[in-house]
Amino acid sequence: MAVEPETESPAPTEVAPPVAKKVPTERVHHGDVVVDEYEWLRDKDDAEVVAYLEAENAYTEAQTEHLKPLQDKVFNEIKARTKETDLSVPTRMGEFWYYTRSFEGKQYAVSCRCPIDGPEDWNPPELSVDVDIPAEQVLLDSNELAEGHDFFALGAFSVSHDGTLLAYSVDVLGDERYTMRFKDLRTGELLPDEIPGTAPGATWAIDHRHVFYLTVDESWRPDTVWRHELGTPRSSDAQVFHEPDERYWVGIGSTRSEKYLMIWVGSKITSEGWMLESAYPEGEFRVILPRREGVEYSAEHAVVGGEDRFLILHNDIVEGVKAENFVLADAPVDNPSDMRMLIGHRDDVRLEDVDAFSNHLVLSYRREALPRLAIWPLTESGYGERRELSFDLELFSVGGGANPEWVQPTLRFGMGSFITPSRVYDYVLETGEMLLRKEQPVLGEFDESDYEQHRHWARAADGTQIPISIVKRKGITAPAPLLLYGYGSYEASTDPAFSVARLSLLDRGMIFAVAHVRGGGEMGRLWYENGKTLTKKNTFTDFVDCARHLVDAGVTTPEHMVADGGSAGGLLMGAVANLAPELFAGIDANVPFVDPLTSILDPSLPLTVIEWDEWGNPLADKEVYEYMKSYSPYENVEAKDYPAILAITSINDTRVLYVEPAKWVARLRAHKTGDSQLLLKTEMSAGHGGVSGRYAKWKEVAFEFAWILDTAGAV
Structure with missing residues (x-):
């Protein structure tokens, strides 16, 4: 319903504007x-x-x-118009469903989880704000953390792979420097470990004992990766990577398969990746492909035909021509330079990302000024037939949602438009069915x-x-x-x-x-x-x-x-x-x-x-x-x-x-x-x-x- 016309506003108050002094x-x-x-x-x-x-x-x-x-x-x-007390769609990771709650009158979200019913439980529970959720556990209440502060931002929220530990960090000034803490989710107690001055994010090794984080230099550039072992002082943390070139940012994460830890170094025009088996967190990272000025690439771990391979998205020269809109290749993990082409260059399609799962890939790309998403099955012999998700709208957006699990029968994605409230779907890989899990509520x-x-x-x-x-x-x-x-x-x-x-x-x-x-x-x-x-x-x-x-x-x-x-x-x-x-x-x-x-x-x-x-x-x-x-x-x-x-x-x-x-x-x-x-x-x-x-x-x-x-x- 259209808004009723406003009554005419009075004129602005007559006040002389400030005049800044001049100091040449x-x-x-x-x-x-x-x-x-x-x-x-x-x-x-x-x-x-x-x-x-x-x-x-x-x-x-x-x-x-x-x-x-x-x-x-x-x-x-x-x-x-906003449903102030609400829940997000639960996302399965390990033995739990993870979700956030919002409450009327509260500024910030509350992060929660509840147990799955069993190994085959892939239908997110229909949780209600009006009914107590059995065995619900509050992981982090940002409202409590923000109390007494004029500003609050969460920089890291990372649960260990076995679901027992939480690494989180907060900024209460707005200067994007965070203090990291650790919580034992079995007892609800905070561990004594505290790491000030970090950049956003935290990455767990598969042993659930080591966590990797970033610090910034004097110019606020994330430049150094550190390894922290729980129970040890910050002074004992090991510097595992440092990038001295001020043109480059540093980031760290892990593959969805949890097999590799990945450090990424990137300027606006050049990138470089380093890898380490997550099972050996105290080992040395090794370069995937050495950086070359003007060449950007990413590497995603996939298992194709029983072999560990990297899916490499890059804009290097292909057949004498610069692949401006990127191409996709794959290569053995132990020899990333031995690439074979999977998707060649197109002037009208910009390849943006590839996500790997145990039995399929998800391609993200742009065509005709709109984002697109395609599912690409992995078969015993290699790669199957790609299927682009389509929507009956002139303008729309689509993108991958929260999909932390390596093996899962569904793909979570989101879509919406300027006039369509955002929707969360689960795509059933076996049938191609799209299950609507939630549409952004608009009251009134x-x-x-x-x-x-x-x-x-x-x-x-x-x-x-x-x-x-x-x-x-x-x-x-x-x-x-x-x-x-x-x-x-x-x-x-x-x-x-x-x-x-x-x-x-x-x-x-x-x-x-x-x-x-x-x-x-x-x-x-x-x-x-x-x-x-x-x-x-x-x-x-x-x-x-x-x-x-x-x-x-x-x-x-x-x-x-x-x-x-x-x-x-x-x-x-x-x-x-x-x-x-x-x-x-x-x-x-x-x-x-x-x-x-x-x-x-x-x-x-x-x-x-x-x-x-x-x-x-x-x-x-x-x-x-x-x-x-x-x-x-x-x-x-x-x-x-x-x-x-x-x-x-x-x-x-x-x-x-x-x-x-x-x-x-x-x-x-x-x-x-x-x-x-x-x-x-x-x-x-x-x-x-x-x-x-x-x-x-x-x-x-x-x-x-x-x-x-x-x-x-x-x-």
Whole structure:
């Protein structure tokens, strides 16, 4: 049912905006002298910096005071549509079914388990929130762990293979450094072992006595793998792997078969794997395939025809041509270089992942800007016939779910769309039947048939066709208010996904659209390659061309369109504000990467060196320096009319430092013309993901949506 029209909101409170002082700081690179007047805002321990951020918060609060009734209404709508006391679909691992509970009034999930009925029990129990679950065991209550903290995040939650031990880690600051603890699930007691300063994640060896974890360097880069033996002090932990090259991240995990521990080392363009038999955790890891610049690969353990083999997904040169969209090969575990081709290269299909089970494989890939999933049986003679899962929807997403067991008769997967609440299925391997285990509950009078989703294509200046996903309530008369979202970096794809919160926009007559711009991964690896480093401007111009298409097609008007993006998508927002301010009524920028040149020039900042493969190295390359300077939002602020801008950041963010939007807003305030609203909101106890806790997140979403609706004229 559509939302009733809002009563007219009073005007914003008249309060003078904060004005940041100017402290000239000179920067010289490649003979170019830059004077930065707001670099002093970088020191978050400076009382004057904190005072400025708090003044901006006070100004934002005053300017949005009139929206609080609408904000409260949107928050209550999200809350009313959400089944607050609920359970996830149980996942079988070993002798237990694992699931999470949520409770009305509680911010965080509670992790639980209950015993299976027997070896053949593969039908998840139909648990009820209203009935006590026999033999239920609470493994971890995050609400208890979060008590007394303004911020809480879980970094590791890993149960040992025999189900007796739990490794978990928590962050209570938002800086993504976690403290790891261990719990004996037989007694419920915490072990004395405590490991501070870890990165997310924990991996058990098959002996249930050794656990592997990661630490980060001064730039927050996971660079070292450690082995901890339960019952021994942290000082006795063994360093088993260290990556000194600052371009590479390190990760560790184990194969689904539990036979091998795997260390993965990767930059943006190069990867390398190391393996160790899990039964010998104190042994030496050995390289699978030595790294070669520009070659990425993954290796998944499978048993084919009784032989241990690695399934190797790679983008190396095949028959003289670079396999940009990746190929799949297999090879003996004891000789990974002896590869045979299984799936060759295709220009229109981007292979993304392969998962191995005892008797089948699962392929994940992209075609026509949508994710796909296929089941591939393993037979006595090798590989059977692949079957792609299909759905009767124009736009959809599909992906593997929780499938921890090596031997299982079903495959758990999830699917959904912009208008279809997310669904959890079990695919029966023997029959091909798809069993619906759960659909995301949406309370109230929600009816999927009241909404529609479509695909548009915008023509870029160079002739490239850019996909746009459009979602709206049926019966909306065009042109209508519209929120245009974009990201376009790191080969990340914005796939169709349902949002309970978004209904508060759609039911007020607002259209939601996603511009699948270059730099993302929706259309394959070349889509990404043509939106990074020295082609990065395609990301920005694609978004502008998508906005113009929506206006020219009569879907919306510039007076009613708001642009939205976060992190690297916030860079997109800042660039678009400079390129085409006349196209938008407002821009919502979350933790925006709007001062990229200053950050990428400083290798001492968190994650900078790793980013050089994505953006280029402006320190070493004058061409890269000049190119980045030509699009950097902060560098290109001008004396012109900008749309209304809302910038949201977090003071403990380690990925995009709060100083970037703080400097950007300060410079905009000093230079822009006109009377459009300019707001900066800084969370004073959060990290890159913003506030923690579901109610706190709903309140933040409601705040943004109220601003968006007001700015787009949808209220």
